[in-house]
Amino acid sequence: MTNRSLKATTLGRPANPEARAQRREQILRGARACFLRKGFHAATTAEISAEAGVSVANIYQYFPAKEHLIRALIEEDLTSDLDLVDMVEMSGSFRKGLEMTSRIVIADPQVAQDSMLRLEILAEASRNPEIAAVVKAADERLVAAMGSLIARYQERGELHAEIKPDAAARLIISLYDGLIGRVALGEQSDVELITAADKFITRALEEIIIP
Amino acid sequence: MTNRSLKATTLGRPANPEARAQRREQILRGARACFLRKGFHAATTAEISAEAGVSVANIYQYFPAKEHLIRALIEEDLTSDLDLVDMVEMSGSFRKGLEMTSRIVIADPQVAQDSMLRLEILAEASRNPEIAAVVKAADERLVAAMGSLIARYQERGELHAEIKPDAAARLIISLYDGLIGRVALGEQSDVELITAADKFITRALEEIIIP
Amino acid sequence: MTNRSLKATTLGRPANPEARAQRREQILRGARACFLRKGFHAATTAEISAEAGVSVANIYQYFPAKEHLIRALIEEDLTSDLDLVDMVEMSGSFRKGLEMTSRIVIADPQVAQDSMLRLEILAEASRNPEIAAVVKAADERLVAAMGSLIARYQERGELHAEIKPDAAARLIISLYDGLIGRVALGEQSDVELITAADKFITRALEEIIIP
């Protein structure tokens, strides 16, 4: 308030952070759509601007270069992965948590579609060290979250302790990453495969209870 | 004039099929190196020609377009995957077969390095239907081979029959694909993770024998 | 509505002429710095606005286009040249006047630095007829002033009359312009060269007095 009145004499058009954030998202949505359709390198700034409904030049007022679009998108994606871990957390049992998240991933075609970007991200990370750093940082957070979750279930006796929590987390992530590859190939029976995957995971990790 | 008539004599007859095949391979080797380093779209024909030690124009006498290079490379890659299944086949038990192939993949850095291209291939398949078709065809052969292998082990009682052979095959492939993602992120302890993966798979699939 | 009526009251009356002139100068100072550093075409309005401490849009409320900035700056520059002639005028002898002005040009690094813009101005004049017209008009005033000065010294017998006053003026201006080129090349011994130039000029123009 004080600031505003002090400057008021020479104030021009006031900045509007909300509008800026909104447009930023608008651009990122367009970029995501194009990257999904064409890949990071084949997608052009012109396409992105058309998809987002802004001018090319305007993109550059929000992102200094195309690569920053990629980076921002990756960060957005990876943080959203953490939400899924929270879901498993909140459900009572590990097995139920898995089922829930799987169902979400399958049920929401938007999510399924978006996840396809993960392949491009990993491929890009395998060559671009800066991208790799971004992905790796987020990945470590994800592994940590899943690992501690698994550890808790291990302590509770629901999962056996043979595999180290972090390794288990990495394997689960790998399996899900790999399943995206199946979707990429147009495999139809997504539901079946994912439930099979859930069974696969739980059988591999659950304490074997001798009847 | 003399030139023209000289050419006329040899027209229609491929001068030297072996030399052609050899150069074709030479070009593909260069292409693979570049695609690994830069990705399909960022790699340029100039780079490929330099890496292969031929002129750019020469590439076009073996492949009508850059995309054909990509396709040829993908086909080469996918058929080599079938060899791994044969290995598991030849080893006595499923568990041993897995261990063997894993060890090969890890031990040979060339193979490990090359496998990184798999991410790019899957990413490309997720958008390019023609590429997807090629990959899918090869993938189905791979699933079939692994599936029948698993089925045999299930019949033999070494693996339990809860999961359908094909689904199991797909899951294993997924897991391995996903592990390539870990390597792409520069995960150091490859050996540990892959042995964990083997244990993961066998625990998920083996008949649980109560001691 | 309220806004509009408020504005209407002050319409047509320049709010504060002094403030306007002041800001105009502020912008021109920023422009000069940028033009010196980058040249007319490579300097951007964004840079100029940053250097001047105003917004880009604000520049356009004082100058209708970038080229007008250039023109205004050139006019400013050229009128300041006339001041130097006055200096020579006021000193008692031609030789002394030359020495004085040379010393000023060298001593004040600001002036020396600014003079570098002269090259850009001349280069621009060689292609842009509108710029050429502006420069030429000012140049003719300068030649006239220097010419009449030289004529007076010729009458007084201090300078010989072999070369026509205007031609002499043009030659002196040329020599000084050319010396700016030496400075542009980073020639270190500015002092030496300029005193040599003074000697050069006086020897060429002075009546040769046989001792």
Add this chain to the structure above:
Amino acid sequence: MTNRSLKATTLGRPANPEARAQRREQILRGARACFLRKGFHAATTAEISAEAGVSVANIYQYFPAKEHLIRALIEEDLTSDLDLVDMVEMSGSFRKGLEMTSRIVIADPQVAQDSMLRLEILAEASRNPEIAAVVKAADERLVAAMGSLIARYQERGELHAEIKPDAAARLIISLYDGLIGRVALGEQSDVELITAADKFITRALEEIIIP
């Protein structure tokens, strides 16, 4: 010869250095015309390619960037200046040599036109250190050549020894550079001014012979 026959088996189209050199010149001619008309920064590669009668991309097979066109042109220009010194050298007397070169510069409108680029070059040198280095190197050769020439005439007694040869050379170069500025302003009586300049120079440098 031996080389050629050794490679003959796999030889493709043989390189043609003459044709390359020719096209290089063709491009440079187009670039010079455009740079004269628009200046280094305002001239576009598209204009240059049109003027030279080649495609834009073709330019980049001879020069890695636009700036290299500028550099090459500068070098070409500066070496041609050395030829003028040789002319003075060959003529019997300093005064006659000056007259000759001046006449050439004036008589050949191509030369006069081209010399206008000098202003742009100096302006560019005043900001771009790499360009400055190129210009300076060539300039030093020019000063050395002119300086030694003047020294020889000084020894011979045709020129007085009051001003050091190098300084005299620099002053003469400056004067000629500055005269280009006059031409840039569209000064009509080039001939008069240049002959006045010659007289100016000789009066400043010649041994004063007391009748």
Add this chain to the structure above:
DNA sequence: GATGAATGAGGGTTCATTCAT
């Protein structure tokens, strides 16, 4: 008056591909 926001029109450069030898 002054500023934030937006954009059309290029600018330099690259690239897959074709043509000529």
Add this chain to the structure above:
DNA sequence: TATGAATGAACCCTCATTCAT
């Protein structure tokens, strides 16, 4: 066959300028 030479079609990014507040 194999290579040197050439090019049209973008591509990323920038900039002078305008509009809205």
